[in-house]
Amino acid sequence: MKILAIETSCDETAISIIEAQKVGSNTKFKILGNEISSQIAIHREYGGVFPMMAKREHGKNIISILEKVLKEAKLYKKNKTTIYSDKDSKKIDKFLDRETELKELWPQIIPFIKKPNIDAIAVTTGPGLVPALWVGISFAKALSVYWDIPIVKVNHMEGHVFSIFPKKGKTFSVDSEKILFPMLTLLVSGGHTELILVKDWMKYKKIGQTRDDAAGEAFDKVARMLGLPYPGGPEISNMAAIERDIENNMPIFLRSGTSSSLVRGPKKSSILLKPIILPRPMIYSKDYDFSFSGLKTAVLYLVRDLKEKNPNILDDLNIKYKIAKEFEDSVVEVLTYKTIKAIKQHKIQTLIVGGGVSANKYLQEMMIEKIKENKLKTKAHFPSKELTGDNALMIAIAGYFQFKNKKTVKNLNTIVAQGNLSL
Ligand code: KG4
């Protein structure tokens, strides 16, 4: 069967088409098309994602992304005549009423595309930015009516769980007997920091979460304090890596994916008289919750105090490297400590780390090192780099399993955006 998946929960407009074939416990997947359009360049100017701006961009781009993905999947055919029943067009109009940009573009393009051979449409309904989510949902509903294809709702976080399966190449498989339970999932992104216990396929229990900022959000905010562009995670992480190399007397390499200011390399600095030490919030708390807002404030005060001594202190790259490293050390230490504690308590066989922050190399390295150090047998999985962030491929995979669970929605009016949807 073929699934078309739509993801618009934050600042990526993404659509994927996959084909799935089940043989015993093994499901083989083929990626027919996978398109993503990032709004990062737009949001970077404002230092973060603004929901209404994200919504507008999704509305402007989503139809052309559909055309692209259909072409990539070789499912794109032109319709010479358009047949719209009155009943359907009223329904579609109603679904598109809240989407100004989409409503304007729809009649110019969609009626001229022939119905593709798709068995289900999967759409992210939450969690995420509500106005952004609605674009994907409205589009999915309108397509569902227009092409008479059923819809499955997908929880964005479940998507991140499934993001570990595709590797290099166009095919991959999910063998439900090869993944051992209990499983633990650490989901770390710009909006979430959660530890989820998975006792069996699609059976989730949240055992911990952040009480304030998400880990990625803290990376982004600290980056802003250091004058680094959005998104801050990769910037901070690269600076931290440089500082680790300096401390280990390693040669400094140019690192890709960073702002150009980074590649100037280290200068001698004498401004810091004492080492930078940041807190490890809630590390020894009895639960599995997290808190990153205090850590962010600690950096704020540190930068303020340093600037009081020397207003230009942040011109010294060495200071930024040191702050970045200590900050990353703190976040990674807390995340790994609590994850290892949960692995031990729940006798976890499989660990999945997903979400934007799972791209963090140091987090990946430390997680593997701590599993080894504690002599645990847990197998750790991380998504391939392209799938750490938001994408529609992961939504397609989760959508397939939801479809197999007979989770298609009968009444489209019941599908609504759920900003705080939980697993
Ligand atoms: O999952 P994602 O693409 O979007 C959602 O928030 O749902 O995650 C984006 C977040 C941003 O906060 C970004 O700074 C962070 O992931 N991030 C990283 C790294 N790459 C992206 N954080 C730390 N280290 C990284 N290498």
Ligand code: ZN
């Ligand atoms: Zn995400």
